[in-house]
Amino acid sequence: MAKVGNDIGHGIDTFPPSKGVFKKGKGYAEHTFNAAVGLKIREHLQRHGVHSMEAQGANKPEVALNNRVRYYNAHNCDLVWSTHANYNDNKDVKGMGIFYWKGNEKAKRIAEYYIRLCREAGLPIWGNGVFESTNQPKSHWTNFAILRDTTSTSLLAENGFFSNDEDFERIFNTPSYIDMVAEISAKSILYGLGVQWKEGNKVATATQTKGTFRIKTGTFPNARSLADAIERVKKDFEFMFNEAADTTGFNPNYRIYTGTFSTKEAAEDVRKQIKEKYGWMTYLIDETK
Ligand SMILES: [Zn+2]
Helix, strand or coil: CCEEEEEECCCHHHCCCCCEEEECCEEEEHHHHHHHHHHHHHHHHHHCCCEEECCCCCCCCCCCHHHHHHHHHHCCCCEEEEEEEECCCCCCCCCEEEEEECCCHHHHHHHHHHHHHHHHCCCCEEEEEEEEECCCHHHHHHCCHHHHCCCCEEEEEEEEECCCHHHHHHHHHCHHHHHHHHHHHHHHHHHHHCCCCCCCHHHHHHCCCEEEEEEEECCECCHHHHHHHHHHHHHHCCCCCEEEEEEECCEEEEEEEEEEEEEHHHHHHHHHHHHHHHCCCEEEEECCC
16 A cells, blocks of 8 residues: 655744744734645545555654654655645745656656646646755755655645735635645655546535534454454554453453544544444544534
8 A cells, every 4th residue: 555755844933933923913913824735645645545654743843854864765655745834025925836856757647646736726837846956056945855855656745835925815814725736746745656637536525414413333342353453454554543342241342443634524534444344343533522
């Protein structure tokens, strides 16, 4: 099963002072947008059976770039996709852009595909949209560690400029823009992996039930069978999951608990996959507060 480094730009503690903007006394962190997009990219990847590997947690403190790179390389990711929004001192600069490392033709094709999807969605494009990253002194600003030091095909998407009023409105005040960027990003990633995009999510997007959802399995008879089950699940799914012992009477019953999903539909999708793969009974837990 393919593994994708779903890289959420920056950490929640990077703004203030940098990677964000103040408007009318209110702070807007780039990371907040990156995290919202990253979580939705994860849902798209999971429903296509692709592992989403995240070195940087959503709304968590910054993970240093060298640690991110080490994580993606250690997990042998097939592709790394880094989600960002851009900033420019010139407030007129706007639009979508994407970077790939010079010489990686596959990454270039994926970048061109992403820009094509952005154009089709009617979004403004920054320059011609596709930018080559190098370690040349002249273009030092394109020398991104996440592209330079990862062993996989890697891309860094700049989904508009939060320094531009029009882009700002999309990035921070238009929830459907997050869905749009996540879909364009996921489609580009899957294109790079050679995985066919499934349109099914359009309906799911329309009927999304937002909240905090978790899946628990039925019980396994003992710790040993639970451990075996976890081994199997770990190979196919890469949730942060924890096992828990339900102590009822004398017999502890063992279950697997997945990490959380941000929509009911995404959780139901994974329940279906678990049922198909292993035939296990599962339960949906609604932890929405
Ligand atoms: Zn950024």
